[in-house]
Amino acid sequence: MARLPNVRVGHPALRTPAGPLPPERLREPEVQQLIDDMVETMRDADGVGLAAPQVAVPWQLFVYEAVDPEDPGEGIPLRVLVNPMILPEGHELVYDWEGCLSIPDLRGLVPRHPAVRVRGLDRQGRPLDYLAEGFEARIVQHEFDHLNGVVFLDRMRDLHSLAFYDEWAEYLAETGAAARATRPE
Numbered sequence: 001m002a003r004l005p006n007v008r009v010g011h012p013a014l015r016t017p018a019g020p021l022p023p024e025r026l027r028e029p030e031v032q033q034l035i036d037d038m039v040e041t042m043r044d045a046d047g048v049g050l051a052a053p054q055v056a057v058p059w060q061l062f063v064y065e066a067v068d069p070e071d072p073g074e075g076i077p078l079r080v081l082v083n084p085m086i087l088p089e090g091h092e093l094v095y096d097w098e099g100c101l102s103i104p105d106l107r108g109l110v111p112r113h114p115a116v117r118v119r120g121l122d123r124q125g126r127p128l129d130y131l132a133e134g135f136e137a138r139i140v141q142h143e144f145d146h147l148n149g150v151v152f153l154d155r156m157r158d159l160h161s162l163a164f165y166d167e168w169a170e171y172l173a174e175t176g177a178a179a180r181a182t183r184p185e
């Protein structure tokens with residue numbers, strides 16, 4: 001496996017809507033390798049999610065995982081989503097901190113739906129249909145945005161909470177929102 005180069009904001013791949021991944025191509029070893037490499041890249045960066053446009057691949061594909069290294073039995077197990085659609089459940093929004101592997105070192109408060117219905121394909125092309133809630137719902141919405149050329153800065157209501165990581169950890173982490181959303185997506 002290989003760690004893929006992350007692109008950062010300013011790279012056009014992050015602002016270009018991704019196209020569907022033709023499901024028949026999931027049989028190709030190169031595509032399975034890409035998925036493995038995305039998982040490794042996410043883990044190497046200590047992230048909780050990675051979308052294909054973040055490694056300059058213009059496909060509707062993302063991976064996510066939020067397992068506590070100290071307690072691997074807990075948390076959100078690895079998911080691979082191909083050609084996903086999401087549908088919010090309910091109308092309210094909740095704020096929590098987000099970061100992004102494509103916007104290194106910054107954190108900000110982002111409103112998201114607390115639960116979303118997720119439909120798409122897994123890495124074998126089998127249909128998926130499930131409800132993501134809480135932190136998982138936040139990750140899914142963040143990664144889904146990447147497939148549409150949207151980054152978390154676009155979703156902030158205003159930029160007052162925008163902070164570099166060290167300042168965030170010193171002054172903001174304890175204020176109001178859960179501290180768990182500190183790993184980039």
Ligand SMILES: [Zn+2]
Nearest residue numbers: 100101102185
């Ligand atoms: Zn991101």
